[in-house]
Structure formats: C-alpha cells, structure tokens
Amino acid sequence: xxxxxxxxxxxxxxxxxxxxxxxxxxxxxxxxxxxxxxxxxxxxxxxxxxxxxxxxxxxxxxxxxxxxxxxxxxxxxxxxxxxxxxxxxxxxxxxxxxxxxxxxxxxxxxxxxxxxxxxxxxxxxxxxxxxxxxxxxxxxxxxxxxxxxxxxxxxxxxxxxxxxxxxxxxxxxxxxxxxxxxxxxxxxxxxxxxxxxxxxxxxxxxxxxxxxxxxxxxxxxxxxxxxxxxxxxxxxxxxxxxxxxxxxxxxxxxxxxxxxxxxxxxxxxxxxxxxxxxxxxxxxxxxxxx
Amino acid sequence: xxxxxxxxxxxxxxxxxxxxxxxxxxxxxxxxxxxxxxxxxxxxxxxxxxxxxxxxxxxxxxxxxxxxxxxxxxxxxxxxxxxxxxxxxxxxxxxxxxxxxxxxxxxxxxxxxxxxxxxxxxxxxxxxxxxxxxxxxxxxxxxxxxxxxxxxxxxxxxxxxxxxxxxxxxxxxxxxxxxxxxxxxxxxxxxxxxxxxxxxxxxxxxxxxxxxxxxxxxxxxxxxxxxxxxxxxxxxxxxxxxxxxxxxxxxxxxxxxxxxxxxxxxxxxxxxxxxxxxxxxxxxxxxxxxxxxxxxxxxxxxxxxxxxxxxxxxxxxxxxxxxxxxxxxxxxxxxxxxxxxxxxxxxxxxxxxxxxxxxxxxxxxxxxxxxxxxxxxxxxxxxxxxxxxxxxxxxxxx
Numbered sequence: 001x002x003x004x005x006x007x008x009x010x011x012x013x014x015x016x017x018x019x020x021x022x023x024x025x026x027x028x029x030x031x032x033x034x035x036x037x038x039x040x041x042x043x044x045x046x047x048x049x050x051x052x053x054x055x056x057x058x059x060x061x062x063x064x065x066x067x068x069x070x071x072x073x074x075x076x077x078x079x080x081x082x083x084x085x086x087x088x089x090x091x092x093x094x095x096x097x098x099x100x101x102x103x104x105x106x107x108x109x110x111x112x113x114x115x116x117x118x119x120x121x122x123x124x125x126x127x128x129x130x131x132x133x134x135x136x137x138x139x140x141x142x143x144x145x146x147x148x149x150x151x152x153x154x155x156x157x158x159x160x161x162x163x164x165x166x167x168x169x170x171x172x173x174x175x176x177x178x179x180x181x182x183x184x185x186x187x188x189x190x191x192x193x194x195x196x197x198x199x200x201x202x203x204x205x206x207x208x209x210x211x212x213x214x215x216x217x218x219x220x221x222x223x224x225x226x227x228x229x230x231x232x233x234x235x236x237x238x239x240x241x242x243x244x245x246x247x248x249x250x251x252x253x254x255x256x257x258x259x260x261x262x263x264x265x266x267x268x269x270x271x272x273x274x275x276x277x278x279x280x281x282x283x284x285x286x287x288x289x290x
Numbered sequence: 291x292x293x294x295x296x297x298x299x300x301x302x303x304x305x306x307x308x309x310x311x312x313x314x315x316x317x318x319x320x321x322x323x324x325x326x327x328x329x330x331x332x333x334x335x336x337x338x339x340x341x342x343x344x345x346x347x348x349x350x351x352x353x354x355x356x357x358x359x360x361x362x363x364x365x366x367x368x369x370x371x372x373x374x375x376x377x378x379x380x381x382x383x384x385x386x387x388x389x390x391x392x393x394x395x396x397x398x399x400x401x402x403x404x405x406x407x408x409x410x411x412x413x414x415x416x417x418x419x420x421x422x423x424x425x426x427x428x429x430x431x432x433x434x435x436x437x438x439x440x441x442x443x444x445x446x447x448x449x450x451x452x453x454x455x456x457x458x459x460x461x462x463x464x465x466x467x468x469x470x471x472x473x474x475x476x477x478x479x480x481x482x483x484x485x486x487x488x489x490x491x492x493x494x495x496x497x498x499x500x501x502x503x504x505x506x507x508x509x510x511x512x513x514x515x516x517x518x519x520x521x522x523x524x525x526x527x528x529x530x531x532x533x534x535x536x537x538x539x540x541x542x543x544x545x546x547x548x549x550x551x552x553x554x555x556x557x558x559x560x561x562x563x564x565x566x567x568x569x570x571x572x573x574x575x576x577x578x579x580x581x582x583x584x585x586x587x588x589x590x591x592x593x594x595x596x597x598x599x600x601x602x603x604x605x606x607x608x609x610x611x612x613x614x615x616x617x618x619x620x621x622x623x624x625x626x627x628x629x630x631x632x633x634x635x636x637x638x639x640x641x642x643x644x645x646x647x648x649x650x651x652x653x654x655x656x657x658x659x660x661x662x663x664x665x666x667x668x669x670x671x672x673x674x675x676x677x678x679x680x681x682x683x684x685x686x687x688x
Contacts, residue, residue, distance in 0.1 A: 006505070007505065010501050010505070011498075014497050014498055014501060015498075018495060111328070115328075115332065119333070119336070120332035120333040120335075120336050121333040121519075121522075121550075121551055121554055122333075122519045122522045122523070122554070123554065124522070124554045124555065124556045126556065132557070134532055141532055143530040143531065145530070146497075146530070214526060214530075215494075215495055215497075216494050216495070217494070217519060217522060217523055217526075219332075219333075219519055220328075220332065221328070221329055221330065221332070225330070225492070225494070226494070256498075257498045260489075260498035260499055260502075261498045261499075261501060261502045264487040264488070264489070264499060264502070265487075265488070268461075268489075268490030268492075268493070
C-alpha cells in the first residue's frame with residue numbers, strides 16, 4: 001500500500017505530460033473540423049514542422065529553446081495561412097473523400113520532404129539546462145522537462161478557453177461553428193475567420209510538436225504515425241469543441257499511461273477499447289452535439 | 291507511401307538503366323531487394339541501402355560481364371501482406387533469381403512459402419527471429435539472431451554481479467526470442483528474472499513502462515527494441531527517468547545503440563552494456579578499411595551500423611554465388627554454395643553459414659557505451675568467438 005500513492009502520482013504525472021502533447025497537437029484539428037467541416041488529415045504535418053523548425057533553429061543557429069519555439073509557431077501559422085488560401089480553400093465544397101485524398105497526399109509529400117532535408121533518423125531536441133534534471137514530487141523524482149510540458153499545456157488550454165469564451169473573435173468562431181450561413185448573414189467575414197482559425201490551429205500544432213519533441217519524437221513519419229491519436233482525441237472530444245479535446249486528451253493520456261504502468265500486457269489496446277466504448281455511449285463525442 | 295516509394299524507386303532505377311551502356315551478350319542476374327525504406331525503420335534501412343550501393347561500387351568489377359540488377363521494393367514496415375505481394379510480383383513479373391533484404395520478421399515469414407514454391411533463394415539481411423529460417427529450405431541468414439545475442443548476454447550478466455534483472459522487449463517475434471534467450475542464459479548463470487514486460491510494436495513513449503521498472507529496483511534492465519526511432523526513445527526514457535542514478539544498469543542487444551544514431555541520442559548515461567555483432571570503432575583491419583570507404587563515400591561524419599554490415603555481407607554472399615555460377619543462377623546449386631560459405635574478412639570479423647541450419651555463425655562482442663574522442667561509441671571489451679544460434683539445439687525440428 002505504501003507504493004500506491006507514489007505509483008498514482010507517477011501515472012498522473014506522465015499521463016498528464018502525454019495528454020498535454022496530444023491536446024496541443026490535436027486541438028487545432030478539432031476547431032478546423034468543427035468550424036469548416038474539413039477533414040484535414042495533414043494536421044500532424046504542422047506539428048511535425050513545428051518540431052523540425054524548433055530543433056533546427058536551436059541546432060543550426062544556436063537560438064534558445066523558447067525563442068526557437070516562438071519563431072517556429074509563427075512560421076508554421078503563417079505557412080498554414082498560405083496553404084489554406086492556396087490549396088485548402090479550393091476543397092471546402094469538395095466531397096469528403098476528395099478532402100481525405102488531398103490531405104493524405106500532403107502527408108506523403110511532407111514525409112518525403114522531411115526525409116530529404118533531415119534524413120530518416122529521429123531528431124533530438126537539446127533541452128536547455130533549466131529543463132534538464134529532475135524535480136521532486138510526493139517523494140519521487142520527475143523530469144523537469146515533462147513538468148514544463150504539463151504547465152505549458154494547461155496554460156495554453158486556459159488561454160484558449162478564455163479566448164474562445166470571452167473575446168469577440170471567440171464569439172465569432174462559436175457563431176460560425178454553430179451556424180455558418182447565419183454567421184455570414186449577420187456580417188461575419190467567415191473566409192477571413194477560417195484563415196485565422198486555420199493559422200491558430202497550425203500554430204497550436206507547431207507548439208505541440210516543438211514542445212513535445214522529446215515525448216513524441218520528431219521524424220519523417222510523425223504526421224502519419226500519430227494521426228490516429230489526433231483523430232481519436234478529436235472524435236472523443238467532439239468536433240468543434242475547445243473543452244472536448246482537452247478532456248479527451250486527459251482521459252486518453254492518463255488512461256493509456258495507467259494501463260501501460262499497471263497492466264502492461266494490455267496497455268496497447270486500452271486506447272482503442274476506450275474509444276469504442278465512449279463512441280458507443282456518445283457517438284458525437286464527449287462535448288459534441290449530435 | 292508505398293506507391294510513392296515504388297514510383298521513386300522505379301524512376302531511380304530507370305535512370306540507372308538508361309545510363310548504362312548495353313551489355314555484350316552477358317548474363318543478367320536479377321535480385322529483388324525488399325526492405326522497409328519508409329516507416330519506423332527507415333533510418334536503419336537507409337544504412338542497409340547505402341551498404342548495398344557501396345558494395346556494388348567497390349566490388350562491381352569482380353562480376354566481369356555478368357550484370358547484377360537490383361530491383362528495390364519498399365515494404366513500409368512490419369507489414370507481411372505487403373511484403374508477400376511485393377515478393378510475388380518480383381518473382382512472377384520481374385523473374386528475379388534471388389530475393390534479399392527483409393528488415394522485419396513478419397515480412398520474411400510471409401515470404402518464406404513463396405521462396406519454397408518458386409525455388410527462389412532468399413538472403414535475409416536483417417530479420418532476426420530464430421524460427422524464421424526453418425520456414426523454407428531456400429532461406430539463408432547473414433545478419434544474426436536474437437538468441438545468438440541475448441543468450442550469451444544473459445550468461446555474461448549472471449557472471450558479472452547482476453543478481454536481479456527485469457526484461458523489457460518489444461511484443462513480436464524477435465522480442466519474444468530475446469526475452470526467452472536472455473532469461474535462459476541469465477538463470478543458468480544464477481540470476482533471477484524479477485519481472486518482464488512486452489511493449490507494443492507501435493509505441494512512441496517508453497516512460498510509463500520504465501517508470502514501473504524503476505519502482506521495482508532491479509540490478510539491471512535488459513532491453514530489446516527494434517533500432518531507429520525506438521532505440522532513441524528508449525534511451526531517452528532511460529536517461530529522463532534517472533534509472534542509472536537509481537542503480538538500474540541498462541543492458542541489451544546492439545539494437546538499442548545503433549552506431550549511426552549515437553550522435554543524436556543526447557545525454558546517454560555511461561555504463562550501458564550491450565552485446566552485438568559489430569561496432570564501428572572496432573580495431574580489425576577489415577573494419578578500418580570498411581569504415582574508411584564508408585566515410586569516403588558518405589562523408590566524414592557518416593558511421594556504418596550493424597544493419598549496414600548485415601547488408602554488406604549479404605552482398606558478399608550474393609557476389610559469391612553469382613561469381614561461382616558465372617551468372618547462371620540455379621536455386622539448388624545456390625543453396626549448396628551458401629551452406630558453409632565463409633568470409634574471414636568481414637568488417638565484423640570471421641563469419642560462416644552453418645551448413646545444417648543455414649544461419650550465420652559469428653563472433654559476439656560485449657561492448658561498453660563510452661565516449662571516444664568526445665563521441666559516443668560501442669567499445670568492444672570482450673569477444674565470444676564463433677557463436678552459433680543456440681535456438682535450434684534447444685528446439686530440435688519435429
């Protein structure tokens with residue numbers, strides 16, 4: 001029994017760190033799918049790009065971790081607007097299968113490009129000294145870096161929530177998710193809103209990819225390999241929701257970690273069983289509207 | 291991905307063919323190379339492909355008039371269906387004389403029946419599950435087996451002050467072999483296995499598994515994971531969680547410390563002991579020449595890995611059978627030539643194909659992960675000469 005509390009803390013800690021990376025990488029996908037009804041399977045590419053940019057800026061130009069992360073987020077957000085305007089916008093009215101084929105094509109192109117520029121090996125993120133080492137927590141040592149990821153994840157979730165619930169821009173997004181035609185008829189420029197939201201989603205993914213590079217390592221197959229987890233977070237959370245992916249990521253991150261820790265034999269299938277049961281119970285996700 | 295890979299390969303191949311002047315009425319030997327060019331093992335497979343190209347470049351002239359056509363296909367990962375389809379196409383459409391490559395065990399297992407049916411000899415350049423070799427009389431393995439590594443390492447650990455060990459392996463054929471072999475060697479040498487875990491093949495983060503192991507406080511953790519991304523993630527989890535400081539030594543097969551990826555592994559704690567068939571810093575003259583040729587071709591920072599050596603020796607085996615038959619490949623004669631084939635000058639030391647099992651016999655080296663001139667390297671500290679795969683003796687054919 002003396003082992004129970006420390007074990008619980010371990011599970012919560014590592015589960016939270018994993019959950020925050022999943023959340024950051026996937027929340028943008030939830031918003032764009034809910035808002036635009038666009039099945040953007042290439043969302044992971046933005047996370048991957050964020051990771052590669054952060055690592056490269058640090059290694060090649062000697063930029064610090066946080067400035068590199070900030071530049072990566074801005075660069076990916078800007079690039080995602082360009083992509084949205086030039087490519088995605090053409091497919092808003094296309095069928096879902098066209099959207100899926102198009103975005104999967106983008107994933108393959110990104111994979112090939114990443115292999116070309118960085119090679120197939122996973123890239124190592126050289127953490128600053130302040131994030132190396134351990135911090136004590138309830139009688140155990142935990143990696144400082146993962147604690148940082150958790151704090152950043154919560155801060156981002158809080159900021160997003162405030163932004164969506166408390167600002168005019170947020171209200172416009174919510175209005176457009178609820179009823180696009182009505183939102184347009186009351187004078188909301190939905191095209192511009194889409195671009196901005198797309199940029200926000202891309203930037204958040206870049207944050208997740210960059211900050212989580214030591215948890216989900218950055219390599220060319222990143223976007224396809226983690227796609228299923230991003231989609232699970234979105235499906236369980238409910239499309240178009242901001243809160244949904246947060247709780248979905250918590251549930252999956254902590255649940256997955258707990259199973260791997262407590263019942264490693266079945267640890268790998270937990271996430272799929274949980275998805276199955278949750279979607280049977282709530283087909284539209286935890287916070288989605290049927 | 292597969293299609294893109296195939297397309298690129300086809301384009302690259304077409305370009306090579308177009309650039310080569312027509313041969314003068316010579317024999318052409320076609321070799322289908324099936325490897326996981328994309329996906330989780332891409333980094334290791336790139337090494338294998340580079341070894342194949344370098345071997346062709348340095349030794350191509352030895353074939354004289356005979357032309358060696360390598361037809362490369364991407365099986366994308368542990369993907370038996372795809373490997374089998376590719377092998378069938380290579381055999382029926384391209385009419386290959388030999389098959390080679392195979393990074394993942396499930397893939398070679400799926401292809402083995404085709405090799406028997408079509409009588410196409412297969413040179414396994416990586417996949418390391420012992421039992422695979424029995425699936426067809428047309429298979430030869432030039433890489434290694436997990437038993438060959440893990441059984442002697444278990445004995446070494448038991449004789450070097452490790453009393454309690456925890457086993458963590460990837461949950462598929464080679465992992466099961468590694469676990470059984472290490473447990474057997476270790477308990478025979480007086481050690482106790484205090485726990486074991488089989489981790490999923492598609493797994494991004496090893497921290498939850500290793501945290502559990504840290505809490506059990508064993509003397510050592512024995513690990514097998516497939517190379518590339520998994521090796522880096524495993525090592526990172528080991529250093530992040532401070533297992534070394536907690537008194538848990540990390541030991542494992544060479545797969546967790548691929549020579550070419552050490553530079554990108556970050557802060558790896560000292561004292562990791564592995565067993566392996568090859569280290570890039572080994573002192574043998576044949577290896578020095580090999581590493582020099584590698585650096586001349588791929589740049590001063592390039593380092594060959596054991597995967598590269600598997601493919602390199604696979605090419606040596608292919609050249610052996612092609613030269614001996616002057617380009618006219620007969621499947622059964624090829625198998626006769628491969629059984630008992632030996633090369634005393636491989637970069638990894640002397641190697642031989644056991645005529646009974648068709649599996650490789652080779653030295654195994656105990657290595658310590660240390661910094662040499664500031665760079666992490668696997669320094670060989672002990673040699674176990676000419677190790678046969680222990681598995682067939684323990685599991686005689688029924």
